[in-house]
Amino acid sequence: xxxxxxxxxxxxxxxxxxxxxxxxxxxxxxxxxxxxxxxxxxxxxxxxxxxxxxxxxxxxxxxxxxxxxxxxxxxxxxxxxxxxxxxxxxxxxxxxxxxxxxxxxxxxxxxxxxxxxxxxxxxxxxxxxxxxxxxxxxxxxxxxxxxxxxxxxxxxxxxxxxxxxxxxxxxxxxxxxxxxxxxxxxxxxxxxxxxxxxxxxxxxxxxxxxxxxxxxxxxxxxxxxxxxxxxxxxxxxxxxxxxxxxxxxxxxxxxxxxxxxxxxxxxxxxxxxxxxxxxxxxxxxxxxxxxxxxxxxxxxxxxxxxxxxxxxxxxxxxxxxxxxxxxxxxxxxxxxxxxxxxxxxxxxxxxxxxxxxxxxxxxxxxxxxxxxxxxxxxxxxxxxxxxxxxxxxxxxxxxxxxxxxxxxxxxxxxxxxxxxxxxxxxxxxxxxxxxxxxxxxxxxxxxxxxxxxxxxxxxxxxxxxxxxxxxxxxxxxxxxxxxxxxxxxxxxxxxxxxxxxxxxxxxxxxxxxxxxxxxxxxxxxxxxxxxxxxxxxxxxxxxxxxxxxxxxxxxxxxxxxxxxxxxxxxxxxxxxxxxxxxxxxxxxxx
Amino acid sequence: xxxxxxxxxxxxxxxxxxxxxxxxxxxxxxxxxxxxxxxxxxxxxxxxxxxxxxxxxxxxxxxxxxxxxxxxxxxxxxxxxxxxxxxxxxxxxxxxxxxxxxxxxxxxxxxxxxxxxxxxxxxxxxxxxxxxxxxxxxxxxxxxxxxxxxxxxxxxxxxxxxxxxxxxxxxxxxxxxxxxxxxxxxxxxxxxxxxxxxxxxxxxxxxxxxxxxxxxxxxxxxxxxxxxxxxxxxxxxxxxxxx
Numbered sequence: 120x121x122x123x124x125x126x127x128x129x130x131x132x133x134x135x136x137x138x139x140x141x142x143x144x145x146x147x148x149x150x151x152x153x154x155x156x157x158x159x160x161x162x163x164x165x166x167x168x169x170x171x172x173x174x175x176x177x178x179x180x181x182x183x184x185x186x187x188x189x190x191x192x193x194x195x196x197x198x199x200x201x202x203x204x205x206x207x208x209x210x211x212x213x214x215x216x217x218x219x220x221x222x223x224x225x226x227x228x229x230x231x232x233x234x235x236x237x238x239x240x241x242x243x244x245x246x247x248x249x250x251x252x253x254x255x256x257x258x259x260x261x262x263x264x265x266x267x268x269x270x271x272x273x274x275x276x277x278x279x280x281x282x283x284x285x286x287x288x289x290x291x292x293x294x295x296x297x298x299x300x301x302x303x304x305x306x307x308x309x310x311x312x313x314x315x316x317x318x319x320x321x322x323x324x325x326x327x328x329x330x331x332x333x334x335x336x337x338x339x340x341x342x343x344x345x346x347x348x349x350x351x352x353x354x355x356x357x358x359x360x361x362x363x364x365x366x367x368x369x370x371x372x373x374x375x376x377x378x379x380x381x382x383x384x385x386x387x388x389x390x391x392x393x394x395x396x397x398x399x400x401x402x403x404x405x406x407x408x409x410x411x412x413x414x415x416x417x418x419x420x421x422x423x424x425x426x427x428x429x430x431x432x433x434x435x436x437x438x439x440x441x442x443x444x445x446x447x448x449x450x451x452x453x454x455x456x457x458x459x460x461x462x463x464x465x466x467x468x469x470x471x472x473x474x475x476x477x478x479x480x481x482x483x484x485x486x487x488x489x490x491x492x493x494x495x496x497x498x499x500x501x502x503x504x505x506x507x508x509x510x511x512x513x514x515x516x517x518x519x520x521x522x523x524x525x526x527x528x529x530x531x532x533x534x535x536x537x538x539x540x541x542x543x544x545x546x547x548x549x550x551x552x553x554x555x556x557x558x559x560x561x562x563x564x565x566x567x568x569x570x571x572x573x574x575x576x577x578x579x580x581x582x583x584x585x586x587x588x589x590x591x592x593x594x595x596x597x598x599x600x601x602x603x604x605x606x607x608x609x610x611x612x613x614x615x616x617x618x619x620x621x622x623x624x625x626x627x628x629x630x631x632x633x634x635x636x637x638x639x640x641x642x643x644x645x646x647x648x649x650x651x652x653x654x655x656x657x658x659x660x661x662x663x664x665x666x667x668x669x670x671x672x673x674x675x676x677x678x679x680x681x682x683x684x685x686x687x688x689x690x691x692x693x694x695x696x697x698x699x700x701x702x703x704x705x706x707x708x709x
Numbered sequence: 710x711x712x713x714x715x716x717x718x719x720x721x722x723x724x725x726x727x728x729x730x731x732x733x734x735x736x737x738x739x740x741x742x743x744x745x746x747x748x749x750x751x752x753x754x755x756x757x758x759x760x761x762x763x764x765x766x767x768x769x770x771x772x773x774x775x776x777x778x779x780x781x782x783x784x785x786x787x788x789x790x791x792x793x794x795x796x797x798x799x800x801x802x803x804x805x806x807x808x809x810x811x812x813x814x815x816x817x818x819x820x821x822x823x824x825x826x827x828x829x830x831x832x833x834x835x836x837x838x839x840x841x842x843x844x845x846x847x848x849x850x851x852x853x854x855x856x857x858x859x860x861x862x863x864x865x866x867x868x869x870x871x872x873x874x875x876x877x878x879x880x881x882x883x884x885x886x887x888x889x890x891x892x893x894x895x896x897x898x899x900x901x902x903x904x905x906x907x908x909x910x911x912x913x914x915x916x917x918x919x920x921x922x923x924x925x926x927x928x929x930x931x932x933x934x935x936x937x938x939x940x941x942x943x944x945x946x947x948x949x950x951x952x
Binding site: 435527529532537700 | 754757758759760761778779780781782783785786787789793794795796797798799802805806808809810811812813814815816834835836
């Protein structure tokens, strides 16, 4: 039986690779693949490879930016894994299930296959993805470059970490499912579990916070990572509390063969214990597996139809974001509708987790920094932070906030029967994401203006000037957001086949490349529309501030910017609306 | 009410509809029939303003669809075969949204009886995901009827409906026609067309094969035989094969 299951897995893998290679004959996939390979080479492999050369320098001048970036990303991935595990313990699914495809369920569940064989098959299937991920992550982050050690050992380290996490999630799923089936007091058990997790998190924080703060406030704390890890080694409670995690991380963190040999044993024991846990837990996973498979299939077909990918939960009915009278501008109806769909997406358990995660990161991560840094330095940190968020909002925001024509693509026929000109329909559809992105930008502008104060060093940057600049940026923000949103919507209408393929879930490196290309188009367009506005703004400012002062100069320049951006947005909407009126999705499917 | 003259729709080199001319007066129900690929859906989509015609003119309630699309669309409703709904809007919120798009001032007074007529009143506050396919179809119909359109286009209107729903849908179409609406419906269900249509237009490979009242078209293909069914007429007119 194992042979048959192995045959199924290997043959599927071979055919998948053949299919992926075969579709490279299509230019859109080939170009995507070339883009992705070039990106990985120049921005990941080469860059982190350069960090390797920096090791020799690290002893003298501390870690390089590349090393810190790589270690920060690794730390973030670990944090994501921890949060994912906590999520699995706190919110287990209603019914335990393992991730099989619908075809696997149709063929394997009725077949004379033991329950254990099914679990083994599932674990084996996961191993293909885990092995691939381990190799990819090893190459991408090149940990050898900043902490030393052999790459092959790091790959094994990643494999152990990923396999343990996968087994742990499955074990949690099955154990809690079993508990739900057998215990009349499941809620109490779950509550106790949440309390233990919370207590554990608080204990880890308390045991780590002291040494970290002492390290940061120490004026001589310029020892980089070594100094920080030295400070942590001194915390005995933290040492024992984090022991299970450190055992799993041990092979990855080993820098010599000897360290690896010492670390691999305990890590494999933990891994084997997890395997035993999963394979012996007597939970009925069939119904849950069917539900998972159906949900995945529905998500896949939704993505292929061009609909928004859902996280596998049922949407909830919510009241409208504001009263919608039957008379008035029809564009507002689209704002109302799209805000409603956004609220449904926002009020999810996962969204709550993301917000809590960001909040925890801000408090635990920035908190100590804020306490030891004072005055304008803190304002500068906040300013930089806000600038980064604002930049991401303008460049990546339009790719994420899709409550517009893109999410309504399946309803294109219906929309076109509405008695509205194309540009008005496009404007209506874009109002909701424009509002969302604008609110985020306004929040960053407000935060930066409220905390940044460099009047001590820059005389002319008075509170009045700061307020004027902030107000002017806030005025220009909606137009910039609107223009940025016109770009991906126009791309969708002009090249629906490309756009659709880039939205399909998963899909390999070529799909990543396609998404990358769309991101680059977005960035280039942002620059293109900003150049004339910025040029005119500079001219107006230079011409006016000598006579009228800085604030008035800024206001006049902003008026010019808003005027130009509004004109650009109007042209964009007119073009997008016209194209949408002639757009025929069925033609693309022929 | 609906005037179509020399309507042509091409997809690249392929001609889906070729120089189609016909009209539908208030109170008439035109059945659009033809084998698969005959150009029915393309015709309906051109008539509803979803896709532009390659050539020819379409006038809806006196408005040229290409020159005055907004005015023309205000008078029409299109009912697709596959119910497309907004996932996060409840049944009632769909009607609120559509009312604003069409500027239906007294929509609440209209919506309540409409929901009751379509047996959706109890589902007014649920999302489309909780509705059966037939219910979704009914919601699409409720949204389409809310602005009291003078012109209606139905693409396979009975798909997904239960027997009672089919009966009600047929009655509704006939009632709307009697109320003065001009209706075009496309369907493969010839018995439906026989029951509700006053006129029939048969398409084959984008060309009009026959157009007229049911009796006229039947006479054209009856070869002198009495009581020839529409099914028989259809097979004789089209050869029974794919378009």
